[in-house]
Amino acid sequence: MTSTKASERMDNPFGRRRAAEPPRVEEPPRTVAASRGIPALPLRPMTGYEEELVEEHRDDANTAALCNELLARCLVPPGADATAARTRVRSLLVAERDAALVSLRRxxxxxxxxxRVSCPACGREVEIDFNLSALPLSVAEAPERVEVVVEGDIRAVLRLPTAGDQEELLSAGLDGESLRRTFLLARTLVRFGDREGPFEPEFTRGLRLLVRNAMEEALERVMPDLDLSMGVTCHDCGHAWSAPFDVPSFFLPR
Ligand SMILES: [Zn+2]
Structure with missing residues (x-):
């Protein structure tokens, strides 16, 4: 498995900033609109249809698309049309989608x-064994939208990024974190002052860094976090690292 590549694919560009000191926000965000309910998805266990799907797409760069498709198919009978289920899965928050993936796997x-993963320090193979039931899987309830005041008196309203946004972000093939931020901010920005969305990336690209940072920080504060990466320690050299979630090895164990 190609750890670093997989990590780049699955990482939310907003997520990476969470570990660092949060940027200063001009004003604390206030949430608006009602909270989303966490949907209970009527998933069925995977069949040969889905095993073939994962195998067919195991080398695809867009792992989010594969995860979404896999869940959508397991919301309908084996081989049935999953068009409506696809829409439903794409509307889930990323953390909700990831929690559903763990349920499906289990x-x-x-x-x-x-x-098995290769140690990035010494190259030896390290066996990983863990139980999914040990993962903290509760996804905190999140508001549907956040509001933040920027540049003194401009109210910006954003909706939380979904599994569909993540899929579109990856299929856009943007090379660079700033580009990805511009793209996601444009997708999730609902209103900026008197302007109503939808917004083009040209708009969020033209915003000042402090404004972009404040909007991202507002999202990060309320986005439920579910980290599917695994903490691994190499028995040979003692190197400890975080192995990214790898879809094929998760759903096609051999
Ligand atoms: Zn090692």
Missing amino acids: MSLGDKVSS
């Missing part, structure tokens, strides 16, 4: 995950 292949 009901399809059991609780125990055994995987």
Whole structure:
């Protein structure tokens, strides 16, 4: 498995900033609109249809698209049309989608995950064994939108990024974190002062850095966080690192 590549693919460009000191916000965000309910998805266990799907797309760069498709198919009978289910999955928050993936894995292949990754320090293979039931999977309830005041008196309203946004972000093939931020901000910005969305990337690209940072920080504060990466320690050299979530090895254990 190609760890670094997979990590780049799955990382939310907003997510990476969370570990660092949060940027200063001009004013604390106030949430508007009602909270989203966490949907209970009527998933069924995977069949050969889905196993073939994962195998067929195991080398695709857009792992979010594969995850979304996999969940959508498991919301309908094997082989049935999943068009409506696809829309439903794409509207989930990324953390909700990821929690559903873990549920799907557990009901399809059991609780125990055994995987192998290469140590980035010494190159040796490290066996990973863990139980999915040990993962903290509760997704905090999140508001549908956040509002933040920027540049003194401009009210910006943003909606939270979804599994569909993540899929579109990856299929846009943007090379660079700033480009990806511009893209996601444009997609999630609902209103900026008197202007109503939809917004083009040209608009969010033209915003001052402090404004972009304040809007991202507002989103980060309320976005539920679910980290599917695994903490691994190499038995040979002692190197410890975080191995990214890898879809094929998660759903096609061999
Ligand atoms: Zn090592």
